[in-house]
Amino acid sequence: MVNQCAGLGLLVEQMEAAGQPEAAAALKASHEKCLADHPLVEVPKSESPSLVIRTWNFGSALIRWGGAGFPTRSKREISKLLKICQSCEHLKENVCTKCGCQCNEKEQVMNKLALKTEHCPEKKW
Numbered sequence: 001m002v003n004q005c006a007g008l009g010l011l012v013e014q015m016e017a018a019g020q021p022e023a024a025a026a027l028k029a030s031h032e033k034c035l036a037d038h039p040l041v042e043v044p045k046s047e048s049p050s051l052v053i054r055t056w057n058f059g060s061a062l063i064r065w066g067g068a069g070f071p072t073r074s075k076r077e078i079s080k081l082l083k084i085c086q087s088c089e090h091l092k093e094n095v096c097t098k099c100g101c102q103c104n105e106k107e108q109v110m111n112k113l114a115l116k117t118e119h120c121p122e123k124k125w
């Protein structure tokens, strides 16, 4: 079970679990006023981060990537990281269930492995 805001559906604990403790703390702090009106409720923990968390993670990744000048990984680097993900228990249908990001062989923005500023939330790469 995780604590979810009944008003906005923000799963702060999932953000922490997804390796975003600072973002979770910031969100929790910015959400404090609302907590009086919308108390936290317990909901079953799902296997993958919610859409809110995945959107937050993707937005954060784009900001990091843009801030660093949009560096990308080569096809060879992507393949090497993908092998690690493919042997990881958290990869389900090319999506990392820890962060909710896509992990595949494509050289595109939607692929976490292609963005040089992204790292494994479990510190496997």
Ligand code: SF4
Pocket (backbone or CB within 6 Å): 084, 085, 086, 088, 089, 090, 091, 095, 096, 097, 098, 099, 103, 119, 120, 121, 122, 123, 124, 125
């Ligand atoms: S990014 Fe890390 S945790 Fe996620 S599937 Fe790849 S190796 Fe596993």
